[in-house]
Amino acid sequence: MYKGLAIIFGFLFIGETLSEIFSLPIPGNVIGMVLLTFALLFNVINVEDIEKEAEFFIRNMSVMFIPPGVGIISYWGLIKSQAVPIFGALVISFALTLVLTAKFVELLGGGEQ
Template sequence: MNILRQVFILISINYIGNLLSGIFGLVIPGNVLGFLILFLLLFSKIIKPIQIEKVSNLLLFNLTFLFIPSGVSLINILDKLKSVWIQILIISILSTIITIIVTAFTIQLLMGDRNE
């Protein structure tokens, strides 16, 4: 019963995010809005991590299965991607470098100068 309650909490938050996104016509997808709502509920300690721990760990452990539909979709449009693979490669490399740099500066900013 405990796992069922945890699943219900996560599905309810996801549903609320999708509902709010649909009602207000937001640019943010409902799933992302659901994650933001979950973050706020966890941050404000309305929901404690232990209340969703088992299902969260189960989803994280099986996360690779959630990427299978995306991989199959990419294989289905592989002939279209062949003409733009260089652009995709360049964008992937540049976005990775930018992400690393922004992450490094954010960590430095949040940690402050601890080397002094």
């Protein structure tokens, strides 16, 4: 268990450090996750080393939505005053994600239907 957590938090630390040192506009946790993904793809680390810990984090992911929920309640007045741009951005990003995902799956499938 300690090995898996050390690997996951190690990549988080590396990502945060790179983001801070190079003043990147990308959050450190995203950089760490991308680095972890590449480490898994190129067999630098084994999936078995982090599988149990990753499953634990996924099972308990709902806890991570509590702070954003509290933020929405706290800033409801501001969100309400900007409802149209927020809703527009949500609809456009949803549609764009849907189309791009469909095209990507089509590309991976070789255009077969």
